[in-house]
Amino acid sequence: MFMKSGELILHVNLQGSSSAPVLVLLHSLGTNLHLWDPLISTLAKNYRVLRLDMRGHGLSEVGPTPFLIEDLSKDVLDVVNYFGIDVFSVAGVSIGGLIAQHLADSVPDRLLSMVLIDTYLAPASPSIWSTMANDIFNRGLEHRIQDIFSRWVTPKFRDTPSGRGMKQMLCRTSAEGYARCAEALSQLKLEQPKNKKVPVLVLVGENDLVATPAAAQELAIARGGKLVILRNAAHIPILEKSDEILEEMVNFLAKNIVHIVV
Numbered sequence: 351m352f353m354k355s356g357e358l359i360l361h362v363n364l365q366g367s368s369s370a371p372v373l374v375l376l377h378s379l380g381t382n383l384h385l386w387d388p389l390i391s392t393l394a395k396n397y398r399v400l401r402l403d404m405r406g407h408g409l410s411e412v413g414p415t416p417f418l419i420e421d422l423s424k425d426v427l428d429v430v431n432y433f434g435i436d437v438f439s440v441a442g443v444s445i446g447g448l449i450a451q452h453l454a455d456s457v458p459d460r461l462l463s464m465v466l467i468d469t470y471l472a473p474a475s476p477s478i479w480s481t482m483a484n485d486i487f488n489r490g491l492e493h494r495i496q497d498i499f500s501r502w503v504t505p506k507f508r509d510t511p512s513g514r515g516m517k518q519m520l521c522r523t524s525a526e527g528y529a530r531c532a533e534a535l536s537q538l539k540l541e542q543p544k545n546k547k548v549p550v551l552v553l554v555g556e557n558d559l560v561a562t563p564a565a566a567q568e569l570a571i572a573r574g575g576k577l578v579i580l581r582n583a584a585h586i587p588i589l590e591k592s593d594e595i596l597e598e599m600v601n602f603l604a605k606n607i608v609h610i611v612v
Contacts, residue, residue, distance in 0.1 A: 377401075
């Protein structure tokens with residue numbers, strides 16, 4: 351379905367019983383809500399699972415002006431408010447994890463728990479994201495596809511059907527949407543969490559060169575969360591390690607929110 355956040359139209363998917371606890375899933379830069387597809391059938395048995403395409407990704411509009419992580423966080427709140435959702439858990443990958451953290455700091459009383467996957471407190475080199483944004487605005491995204499995708503998954507996974515499908519998500523992401531998000535990342539400042547009241551699980555691929563295991567450890571310590579390292583995984587492991595991630599998420603969520611079996 352489609353709904354309005356400010357002046358933007360966002361693409362949203364909601365599955366599961368209306369009486370179940372809500373779990374919001376946030377995808378990574380260059381993908382869309384279908385990144386979570388392998389986990390949905392299991393998660394939707396026990397949760398009301400809400401997914402949305404981030405601005406400029408999937409079927410969501412990008413808008414005419416620059417935006418910040420705060421704006422992407424507001425989009426999520428607009429969506430949950432639209433459905434009358436008061437409290438929820440959230441899981442986010444990469445930039446999705448940064449959006450989740452902003453929610454934890456800005457509306458902690460509304461978050462039951464948080465899963466952060468291959469993300470960090472803030473990018474280590476904001477200037478890299480600024481340079482990337484300018485390059486993509488000027489030259490498009492196509493010439494960067496192979497380099498970006500090579501960081502997402504391990505070499506053996508790239509030519510599998512799921513790997514090639516992930517690459518198609520990237521190929522079909524609008525250059526403007528990708529560049530605007532890169533701009534937002536370049537503006538993000540490293541800050542210590544305002545509180546540690548939201549239970550946190552941090553997952554990271556051992557071969558992640560973007561949000562490294564060291565950055566994940568720093569994040570877990572700062573957020574007071576548990577760290578799990580995924581072996582033989584890179585920056586976007588949702589499809590490559592779907593079974594392991596699902597098991598970790600299900601166990602964590604079951605311990606930290608009231609579980610209603612549908």
